[in-house]
Amino acid sequence: MRFLKSKTLALSLALALFVPTISANESIENESIEEVLSNNRLEIFDLSRKKADEDSSILEKDWINQVIYKLTKEYGEEYDTLKSTISISQPIFKSGGIYKAIKYAKASKKYAHLDITLQKKEMIKDAVALLFQIKKQNITINKQNLLIKNAVIDVERKKEQVLGGLIDTSYLDNAILDANTKKNTLLDLNFEKLTLINNFSNLSNAKHDSVNLPILSIIDKSNFLRKNLNVLKITADIEKKYQFKGMSISKYLPTLNVTYDYYNYHDEDGLSSSTKDSSSTYGFNITIPLDTKVFNDIESSKLDYLKAKVELQNIILEEQNFLKLKLAKLDMYDAKIKLAKDDFNLYTSLLEDLSISFEAGLNARADVDIMKNSKKIKSFDIKIFEIDKQIELLDIYARIN
Secondary structure: OOOOOOOOHHHHHHOOOOOOOOOOOOOOOOHHHHOOOOHHHHHHHHHHHHHHHHHHHHHHOOOOOOOEEEEEEEOOOOOOEEEEEEEEEEEEEOOOHHHHHHHHHHHHHHHHHHHHHHHHHHHHHHHHHHHHHHHHHHHHHHHHHHHHHHHHHHHHHHHHHHHOOOOOHHHHHHHHHHHHHHHHHHHHHHHHHHHHHHHHHHHOOOOOOOOOOOOOOOOOHHHHHHOEHHHHHHHHHHHHHHHHHHHHHHOOOOEEEEEEEEEEEEOOOOOEOOOOOOEEEEEEEEEOOOOOOHHHHHHHHHHHHHHHHHHHHHHHHHHHHHHHHHHHHHHHHHHHHHHHHHHHHHHHHHHHHHHHHHHOOOOOHHHHHHHHHHHHHHHHHHHHHHHHHHHHHHHHHOOEO
8 A cells, every 4th residue: 555645844744634643653633633623513522521521520439428417306295306417327448349439430431531532533534524525526626617618619519510511410419418418517516515515614613715634644554453442442341341340249248337427406596405415426337238139230240341342352353344445445546546647648648649730730629629628637537536545544544543
């Protein structure tokens, strides 16, 4: 597979896009390419990341029990009693459950961040792909204009031949129909361009013609798998489920809790009583839950963990096959580019010969113009295939962290 080469330092920096280059040891994040997304889109991803952090903090503190404050009003025959109670029952040892809960919270946070990154990269890819498609559409429109010019020249030539009695009118009629078909195609292409611009506007506040498009190069297989977001995400999921398995086991093992209860009686005005004693108690207890579904719960979490490990192998295989197919498609575009370049060289040679013949009075000017336009069309074909390669590379890089 040939690599695309940048010609200037600016272009080599653009190779980073939002993924590592083939020679990079660490992921390179290009903030400018992220800004292709609208502020609202970026803010949603930022808020999602912050929410994931908060959710992780909740999980990390989930083993800490609440402090319970209770105010009780009791009515009696002789007098009423107002009593406040503070109760604390806090586990300090849960057979590894506290440690596992903290590790589970961190694994959940990592998994959530990778999932958000994957979604963000996918949206960036969609936006940049639309820019490539708009550029491709502009080239296709220019190509179509040249096809129309050739069709119009052919109509004029057929008209002269009909008037000269060299051909019948059916040939002219077919040429006119062909020219009209190409003109209608141009109208469709212009509308398709507007659709692409509209779709881009849904994702970005930037003007489609003001964004500098990156130049992408291929990444090697080892880096692709090592930095692959889908692989990293399922790996994080395995870690999360492994820690959850440990939490599931610890739920049914002994737990050591410290306890504290404080009682305070109040006068009728609600103030602390000076005549009635307040009291407090403290101590500890050990709890051992006995539950008929213990083995089912533990086995379920274990199976979930094992399933995730098997899924990792499936993901790796899918990503390897994905890269293999993409590389094959890039090879196909390289072959198409080579054929288009061969045709371009052929048209260049033919144009030189026709120009000489025209100057010698052996050919009409129309023949030279048609060949000149055909040569330009082939140059546009080469540019279109190059853009198609970039769009395929975008699919690869959207999966890289």
